[in-house]
Amino acid sequence: MRSTVATLLAKELTLEWRTRESVPAMVLFSIATYVVFHFGLDRDRVTGDLASGVLVVTLLFAAILGINRLFVAEHEQGGFDGFLLAPVDRTAMLVAKAVALFCFLCIVEVFALPAFALLLLGPPLTQALPALVLVLLLANAGIAVIGTLVAGLAIQTRARDLIVPLLALPLLVPVVLAAARSATPLLQDGGAGALPGNWMAMLAIYDLLFALIAFAVFDFLLED
Amino acid sequence: MLTGAFAMVFFYAPLDADQGFVQKIFYVHVPMAIVALIGFVAGGICAVMYLRTRATKWDMRSYVSIHLSVILAVGVLVTGSIWARASWGQWWVWDEPMLVSFLIVFLLYATYWPLRFSLEDKEKQARYASVFAIVAGAFVPLNFAAVRMAEAYIHPQTGATVAGGLPPKMGLTFLVALIGMGLLFATLVKYEMASKHATFRLRALRRKLAGDDDDLMLSGRSAAPQL
Amino acid sequence: MQLRGAGRRYGERAALRDVTLELEAGRTLVVFGPNGAGKTTLLRMLATLLRPHAGEVRVLGRPLPDDGYAVRGRIGFLSHEALLYRELSGRENLRFYARLHRVAPARVDAVLEAVGMTGRGDDPVAELSRGMIQRLAIARAVLHEPDLLLLDEPLANLDPAAAAQVAPLIGPDSGATRVVTSHDPAGGLQGADLALGLKAARVAFLAPTAEIGPAQIGELYR
Ligand SMILES: Nc1ncnc2c1ncn2[C@@H]1O[C@H](COP(=O)(O)OP(=O)(O)OP(=O)(O)O)[C@@H](O)[C@H]1O
Numbered sequence: 232m233r234s235t236v237a238t239l240l241a242k243e244l245t246l247e248w249r250t251r252e253s254v255p256a257m258v259l260f261s262i263a264t265y266v267v268f269h270f271g272l273d274r275d276r277v278t279g280d281l282a283s284g285v286l287v288v289t290l291l292f293a294a295i296l297g298i299n300r301l302f303v304a305e306h307e308q309g310g311f312d313g314f315l316l317a318p319v320d321r322t323a324m325l326v327a328k329a330v331a332l333f334c335f336l337c338i339v340e341v342f343a344l345p346a347f348a349l350l351l352l353g354p355p356l357t358q359a360l361p362a363l364v365l366v367l368l369l370a371n372a373g374i375a376v377i378g379t380l381v382a383g384l385a386i387q388t389r390a391r392d393l394i395v396p397l398l399a400l401p402l403l404v405p406v407v408l409a410a411a412r413s414a415t416p417l418l419q420d421g422g423a424g425a426l427p428g429n430w431m432a433m434l435a436i437y438d439l440l441f442a443l444i445a446f447a448v449f450d451f452l453l454e455d
Numbered sequence: 456m457l458t459g460a461f462a463m464v465f466f467y468a469p470l471d472a473d474q475g476f477v478q479k480i481f482y483v484h485v486p487m488a489i490v491a492l493i494g495f496v497a498g499g500i501c502a503v504m505y506l507r508t509r510a511t512k513w514d515m516r517s518y519v520s521i522h523l524s525v526i527l528a529v530g531v532l533v534t535g536s537i538w539a540r541a542s543w544g545q546w547w548v549w550d551e552p553m554l555v556s557f558l559i560v561f562l563l564y565a566t567y568w569p570l571r572f573s574l575e576d577k578e579k580q581a582r583y584a585s586v587f588a589i590v591a592g593a594f595v596p597l598n599f600a601a602v603r604m605a606e607a608y609i610h611p612q613t614g615a616t617v618a619g620g621l622p623p624k625m626g627l628t629f630l631v632a633l634i635g636m637g638l639l640f641a642t643l644v645k646y647e648m649a650s651k652h653a654t655f656r657l658r659a660l661r662r663k664l665a666g667d668d669d670d671l672m673l674s675g676r677s678a679a680p681q682l
Numbered sequence: 683m684q685l686r687g688a689g690r691r692y693g694e695r696a697a698l699r700d701v702t703l704e705l706e707a708g709r710t711l712v713v714f715g716p717n718g719a720g721k722t723t724l725l726r727m728l729a730t731l732l733r734p735h736a737g738e739v740r741v742l743g744r745p746l747p748d749d750g751y752a753v754r755g756r757i758g759f760l761s762h763e764a765l766l767y768r769e770l771s772g773r774e775n776l777r778f779y780a781r782l783h784r785v786a787p788a789r790v791d792a793v794l795e796a797v798g799m800t801g802r803g804d805d806p807v808a809e810l811s812r813g814m815i816q817r818l819a820i821a822r823a824v825l826h827e828p829d830l831l832l833l834d835e836p837l838a839n840l841d842p843a844a845a846a847q848v849a850p851l852i853g854p855d856s857g858a859t860r861v862v863t864s865h866d867p868a869g870g871l872q873g874a875d876l877a878l879g880l881k882a883a884r885v886a887f888l889a890p891t892a893e894i895g896p897a898q899i900g901e902l903y904r
């Protein structure tokens with residue numbers, strides 16, 4: 232199982248490196264969204280709950296782009312069949328794809344977070360950074376798991392790009408909620424507040440439960 | 456039964472002291488919400504059964520149960536909105552966890568039909584719809600927990616009252632209304648199943664009459680499962 | 683390999699009905715039939731990619747779909763699609779599949795050589811011609827030295843020299859049990875032990891190749 236995941240993941244990252252299909256688009260989209268927020272909110276700088284909301288929602292929308300493309304290569308180039316013909320655990324596909332999506336999101340944040348601090352964020356980022364990274368990692372994990380599940384559900388449908396956001400947004404409401412609430416005190420004016428433990432816990436639990444659900448049902452999306 | 460419940464709602468249950476007559480919508484709103492929730496979860500359980508047995512009847516049950524629950528969910532949103540208007544003077548309030556959760560759940564389940572519809576192969580449709588039903592069925596309680604955690608409790612604490620804070624007369628009426636709603640749901644499920652079954656049999660017969668035993672394609676695509 | 687009353691639907695349309703046949707290990711079955719007759723469906727079912735809707739299917743002695751996991755690694759499936767990632771090179775694709783099938787990396791170079799693609803093995807698949815892609819697809823199908831070869835029109839897009847070159851890998855001398863689909867009456871019968879004719883999802887004939895002539899095959903396409 233572990234070597235299969237490693238194989239799939241290596242292929243995933245090579246493909247993304249070669250085609251540069253998802254990550255650059257997600258980064259550009261995030262930065263463009265900050266600009267749009269600037270004009271939409273008519274604010275030069277945001278703090279506290281507004282800042283965390285803008286940050287998390289932008290991340291969510293950027294993630295939708297990646298989720299949409301997650302299984303496209305498999306679907307269009309026969310990778311599903313090739314994988315299904317191999318004597319390996321099918322859940323490896325779920326794990327590899329979720330880890331790949333998680334990596335993509337992390338890379339996107341490496342670029343998007345400084346851009347956010349530069350363009351919109353009021354208080355300096357440095358102080359809040361370690362705690363914020365923790366929040367974003369948990370949020371990424373949730374988005375990666377649910378995103379992979381949703382991408383798997385939608386890939387065979389004709390209206391894929393419509394189904395993905397329609398499914399992913401409601402399912403990710405708790406992630407957005409918990410991540411935004413966790414990040415709010417970190418982005419407060421006048422120094423970062425304490426990390427709200429209950430929201431972090433809820434985010435972690437939600438991630439974990441959905442990972443279990445995805446684990447249980449993912450195989451059925453691949454067969455036949 | 457439901458009629459009886461309604462009669463009780465109007466004639467038996469005492470008027471609420473500070474909410475007056477509108478409080479009676481409570482007897483529709485809350486049972487509807489509870490039954491819809493159970494329906495969603497039941498849809499998920501039927502979907503598990505489908506994936507286990509691959510018998511179309513389970514997919515059908517899951518479908519019908521989700522179908523009716525979504526209709527009830529719309530009812531919950533409408534009655535909840537009316538109630539909110541009466542209690543707080545606003546059609547929509549964000550700090551009402553029940554309503555907000557129902558909106559999110561409704562939005563999720565609204566994608567059930569597009570998902571089914573955009574898969575041509577019937578078996579694949581059933582399989583994907585089942586996975587959706589399981590995921591969504593598990594999501595419903597999680598979502599409620601999350602939203603409840605987020606919102607302040609300025610709601611008239613239905614949760615607590617259901618548990619036993621109601622005056623006995625109200626409690627009894629509520630119970631009757633709940634059972635009534637449950638029975639209504641069950642009847643509708645039965646009825647839907649029967650009608651789907653009949654439609655399918657009719658089509659099978661038509662195909663036989665047309666002289667072609669199976670190569671004739673049915674006209675039109677459909678999101679509903681077929682037996 | 684054994685099928686008894688096997689059938690498969692797509693929605694309401696039957697793609698395969700009531701197929702009963704038996705193929706001993708090491709033998710070759712050739713499948714004829716007009717477009718849409720169900721040849722690919724039969725192969726995909728044997729490859730564990732489609733679950734049978736009716737009847738019994740046993741492959742390499744194991745019942746499907748229950749024991750699919752046990753036979754999967756012993757089947758080589760050459761499908762219409764190459765099952766190769768377009769942005770990866772032929773070698774990278776084969777390495778990827780080699781790791782999935784737990785085959786030594788040296789085998790990748792061996793099969794690349796065998797299909798005559800060593801020279802172009804490092805170009806992205808997207809930049810190769812159809813025939814080259816078909817060669818790579820053959821290399822992929824035989825990478826793990828399968829006991830059962832399922833070949834869907836294996837010689838499509840190949841020039842005669844290439845067809846001769848891949849013969850040791852997928853031909854009768856490969857030693858594997860083979861199921862081959864073909865549209866070429868004369869070429870298809872060569873090296874086959876048993877011929878199956880499919881028409882409109884049903885079995886039209888099933889007989890040892892000696893008893894089958896071009897006339898019967900021609901009849902299928904009428
Ligand atoms: N994925 C699918 N969904 C729905 N119907 C399908 C699907 N695949 C095949 N069919 C139908 O099943 C029938 C048999 O198709 P199949 O691909 O097995 O034919 P074939 O004999 O391989 O044809 P060809 O010579 O063109 O390759 C056809 O009527 C086809 O339309």
Ligand SMILES: [Mg+2]
Pocket residue numbers: 721722723762834
């Ligand atoms: Mg074919």
